Amino acid sequence: MSTPKSHQVRHDLLEAARALIAERGWTAVSTRTLAHRAGVGPGLVHYHFPSLRALLNEAALTGMAQVIDQTLTDLPRTDPRQGLDHLLGKLHSYPPDDPATVLFTEAYLAATRDADLRRGITDLLQRLRTHLTAWLDDGHIADPENTAHVLAATADGLMLHRSLDPHLNADQVAPVLRRLLNPPPQEEQP
Amino acid sequence: MSTPKSHQVRHDLLEAARALIAERGWTAVSTRTLAHRAGVGPGLVHYHFPSLRALLNEAALTGMAQVIDQTLTDLPRTDPRQGLDHLLGKLHSYPPDDPATVLFTEAYLAATRDADLRRGITDLLQRLRTHLTAWLDDGHIADPENTAHVLAATADGLMLHRSLDPHLNADQVAPVLRRLLNPPPQEEQP
DNA sequence: CTGAGAATTGGGCACTCGACCAAGACAGGT
DNA sequence: ACCTGTCTTGGTCGAGTGCCCAATTCTCAG
Numbered sequence: 320m321s322t323p324k325s326h327q328v329r330h331d332l333l334e335a336a337r338a339l340i341a342e343r344g345w346t347a348v349s350t351r352t353l354a355h356r357a358g359v360g361p362g363l364v365h366y367h368f369p370s371l372r373a374l375l376n377e378a379a380l381t382g383m384a385q386v387i388d389q390t391l392t393d394l395p396r397t398d399p400r401q402g403l404d405h406l407l408g409k410l411h412s413y414p415p416d417d418p419a420t421v422l423f424t425e426a427y428l429a430a431t432r433d434a435d436l437r438r439g440i441t442d443l444l445q446r447l448r449t450h451l452t453a454w455l456d457d458g459h460i461a462d463p464e465n466t467a468h469v470l471a472a473t474a475d476g477l478m479l480h481r482s483l484d485p486h487l488n489a490d491q492v493a494p495v496l497r498r499l500l501n502p503p504p505q506e507e508q509p
Numbered sequence: 510m511s512t513p514k515s516h517q518v519r520h521d522l523l524e525a526a527r528a529l530i531a532e533r534g535w536t537a538v539s540t541r542t543l544a545h546r547a548g549v550g551p552g553l554v555h556y557h558f559p560s561l562r563a564l565l566n567e568a569a570l571t572g573m574a575q576v577i578d579q580t581l582t583d584l585p586r587t588d589p590r591q592g593l594d595h596l597l598g599k600l601h602s603y604p605p606d607d608p609a610t611v612l613f614t615e616a617y618l619a620a621t622r623d624a625d626l627r628r629g630i631t632d633l634l635q636r637l638r639t640h641l642t643a644w645l646d647d648g649h650i651a652d653p654e655n656t657a658h659v660l661a662a663t664a665d666g667l668m669l670h671r672s673l674d675p676h677l678n679a680d681q682v683a684p685v686l687r688r689l690l691n692p693p694p695q696e697e698q699p
Numbered sequence: 700c701t702g703a704g705a706a707t708t709g710g711g712c713a714c715t716c717g718a719c720c721a722a723g724a725c726a727g728g729t
Numbered sequence: 730a731c732c733t734g735t736c737t738t739g740g741t742c743g744a745g746t747g748c749c750c751a752a753t754t755c756t757c758a759g
Contacts, residue, residue: 328706344622346536350747360708365748367706372747421621427669428618431611432534437673444674462685468670468677469663469685476666479617480658483627484634487658495652495659498688518736540717550738555718557736562717 329367331357336378341418345425348375379426380439386419387443391450399455400500404493411489415482424479447471460500469499519557521547526568531608535615538565569616570629576609577633581640589645590690594683600664601679605672614669637661650690659689
């Protein structure tokens with residue numbers, strides 16, 4: 320699926336797109352700024368891709384898949400409770416305007432109005448959810464599937480709020496998050 | 510702060526802006542579509558507002574404040590655990606593309622690149638957090654402040670994922686969310 | 700070296716954008 | 730009736746947009 324050298328420009332365009340989406344926003348990426356950032360002529364965008372929209376979708380989906388895959392391969396080493404702290408640590412080690420973080424939010428929002436992109440992201444989220452569920456399913460955590468759902472949503476929500484709420488502190492928030500993995504308290508039986 | 514009748518157009522423009530932000534996205538709102546939606550001439554936008562950006566910021570901030578205030582006034586009636594279910598129910602009763610929901614996400618993202626808007630949203634989030642903290646502080650919930658942080662972030666994350674993950678079900682997710690309010694389990698002391 | 704196909708360039712087309720402005724409409728007080 | 734200041738209109742400006750294409754350069758098999 321790749322002529323080794325000829326597709327170098329294609330790769331550069333996708334990478335430039337990911338950077339520009341994070342820097343200036345999804346809709347602010349134009350064919351000319353994109354080509355300039357990639358160091359090629361403006362006409363090349365529509366030579367390698369059918370449309371700018373298709374380029375942006377492919378750039379976002381491949382970039383997101385990359386981040387997700389790397390996160391997932393790091394997970395199985397640890398048990399869920401330690402792993403949660405590990406995830407939180409990484410989340411807070413990035414700056415609030417971390418390109419990968421912004422790319423996710425930009426893609427989520429763009430997917431609201433693009434059916435193709437929405438399909439791609441839905442598949443990505445399902446894969447993430449499946450692996451998270453398996454990771455959580457150690458017998459000590461109730462309802463791993465929906466726990467994975469909430470974990471994924473909370474992670475994205477925290478990333479959103481991180482750049483808007485200066486009082487958000489990962490160390491202080493970690494104990495609260497860990498409650499999600501706690502067993503349910505004993506039912507009060509009279 | 511308002512000449513009673515003359516500012517009707519101003520109000521219409523702000524309302525049209527909120528609708529268009531949700532429908533087409535923050536950056537897709539132009540002076541012409543906005544004026545057309547509000548039923549006025551294109552020139553009026555820059556008569557009542559110094560710039561389109563200022564109009565959008567004011568529209569988003571007032572709209573968000575409205576939603577937050579209404580949510581907060583509903584809260585104190587119930588105790589936190591019942592209230593959480595109530596909140597979840599409302600969250601799921603809206604369609605995935607609920608205008609108010611999309612407006613929040615659009616504003617969050619726009620705030621990434623607009624200092625004024627970011628300040629406004631930060632203030633809004635702090636007010637929300639303060640009230641949530643007071644609401645949670647019933648003596649049975651540990652660390653109400655950071656719990657409020659996580660709750661707010663999780664709510665926004667769930668709203669984001671709701672339109673992208675067809676398997677997300679409020680009823681199944683509710684029990685997991687309620688763990689956030691559970692007391693920490695007894696420390697295992699050897 | 701030669702020729703063919705792939706890759707690349709820069710400009711052009713029709714369009715939309717935010718901002719601006721001269722001109723007119725409309726009110727209420729005198 | 731007239732003036733005054735607020736409000737509204739529709740059009741214009743230069744800049745920027747996605748997409749397209751003739752012309753040029755590059756690459757490599759024969």
